Amino acid sequence: MSAAAGTTQGATLRARKEEHQRLAATDAVQTRTPPGWGDIHLVHEALPEVDLDAVSLETELLGRTLRAPLVIAGMTGGHDGATAVNAALARAAERHGLAIGLGSQRAALVDPTLEPTYAVVREHAPSAFVIGNVGAAQLVEQGGKGPLTLAQLRRTVEMIDADALAIHLNVLEESVQPEGDRRARGVADAIAELVGTLGVPVIVKETGAGIARTTAERLAALGVGALDVGGLGGTSFALVERLRAQLQHDQRGIELGEDLAEWGIPTAVSLAGARTAGLPLIATGGIRSGLDAAKALALGATAVGVARPLLLAALDGDAALDAWIGRFLETLRTVLQLTGCTTAAQLRERPLVVGGETRAWIDDLGYGPLRPAPAASEPGR
Numbered sequence: 001m002s003a004a005a006g007t008t009q010g011a012t013l014r015a016r017k018e019e020h021q022r023l024a025a026t027d028a029v030q031t032r033t034p035p036g037w038g039d040i041h042l043v044h045e046a047l048p049e050v051d052l053d054a055v056s057l058e059t060e061l062l063g064r065t066l067r068a069p070l071v072i073a074g075m076t077g078g079h080d081g082a083t084a085v086n087a088a089l090a091r092a093a094e095r096h097g098l099a100i101g102l103g104s105q106r107a108a109l110v111d112p113t114l115e116p117t118y119a120v121v122r123e124h125a126p127s128a129f130v131i132g133n134v135g136a137a138q139l140v141e142q143g144g145k146g147p148l149t150l151a152q153l154r155r156t157v158e159m160i161d162a163d164a165l166a167i168h169l170n171v172l173e174e175s176v177q178p179e180g181d182r183r184a185r186g187v188a189d190a191i192a193e194l195v196g197t198l199g200v201p202v203i204v205k206e207t208g209a210g211i212a213r214t215t216a217e218r219l220a221a222l223g224v225g226a227l228d229v230g231g232l233g234g235t236s237f238a239l240v241e242r243l244r245a246q247l248q249h250d251q252r253g254i255e256l257g258e259d260l261a262e263w264g265i266p267t268a269v270s271l272a273g274a275r276t277a278g279l280p281l282i283a284t285g286g287i288r289s290g291l292d293a294a295k296a297l298a299l300g301a302t303a304v305g306v307a308r309p310l311l312l313a314a315l316d317g318d319a320a321l322d323a324w325i326g327r328f329l330e331t332l333r334t335v336l337q338l339t340g341c342t343t344a345a346q347l348r349e350r351p352l353v354v355g356g357e358t359r360a361w362i363d364d365l366g367y368g369p370l371r372p373a374p375a376a377s378e379p380g381r
């Protein structure tokens, strides 16, 4: 790429990342379709024999111990306004012992002067589990733009001393985005080539449309370290890109964004499906409370990811982040006690009731049963 082309691409990426952060902070980007948590019920244990103080939220993820099963999902970087947000999120990750993801680092690969907008995360979270991020679309050639090289991918890891690299899948977003990268062929092979070459585990992460069971199993066979199912029911990138298409008077993007805003597999369904892949699962997409998190953990997630609510809190500062995370963890801890669990992993053994649309999805796709049939002598256990 010529220096001039690189500068133009850098400016485009910088503007896009700024727009993503600004537009995602508005209310118009939440799907109408729920993620499924409302259809899932945990069963109250009136005699839990567990003290609240004895509940531990500590969780192992990819060989590291988190103080709670919460990942601050990858969001931002690549523009000036991202630095303060990433710094606030990183400080929160460090204070609470959480994992933290970054937004796509492509902008810094194209324009290295943007590296500090990402590196600030490691500065403020020296001991946190930090997850780098690049798009799967950038692993293959796109209309004259070559795929990212191994050296560039290594740079994404070095830039932030990453503990893992997330490859995000976002075919829906790219299709709606006015300037989107529409080629998708060859991505699985590119992921397979990458796995094992970076010195850190690769997490494959959807961004709002979910991962079906067959796809989760294919990704496991490629050797990836973990999956973030990134399901439907939270922030919609079809809606974010529709807003961007409006700003650009791009009629095609406006119409596609409107028509496909509710496309995807709800997060709860995607989790139920991905259980068979045998990989650690992160459940992101419409996780809004510690109760949602408990349901996701009961469905097989190792941890949950939260993006937009933490962006909004970060824009309000450290105290707002502490308040949001504090409430979230207190609810999760209490639900563990109310279900007789001392650890989050024990939720996987607890009974579940699934109704509504989520039940229909799980039945029709053959993702059940979620629990062994209860023995006749032990109703509800």
Ligand SMILES: Cc1cc2nc3c(=O)[nH]c(=O)nc-3n(C[C@H](O)[C@H](O)[C@H](O)COP(=O)(O)O)c2cc1C
Residues within 6 Å of the ligand: 020, 021, 022, 024, 073, 074, 075, 076, 102, 103, 104, 133, 166, 168, 205, 206, 207, 208, 230, 233, 234, 235, 284, 285, 286, 287, 305, 306, 307, 308, 309, 311
């Ligand atoms: C402002 C913003 C920017 C995002 N940018 C990225 C990104 O660069 N890479 C990525 O993998 N996911 C990105 N995401 C997606 C989130 O990681 C997450 O999957 C999605 O927002 C759903 O979670 P939520 O419902 O809690 O917001 C972004 C989300 C937001 C809100």
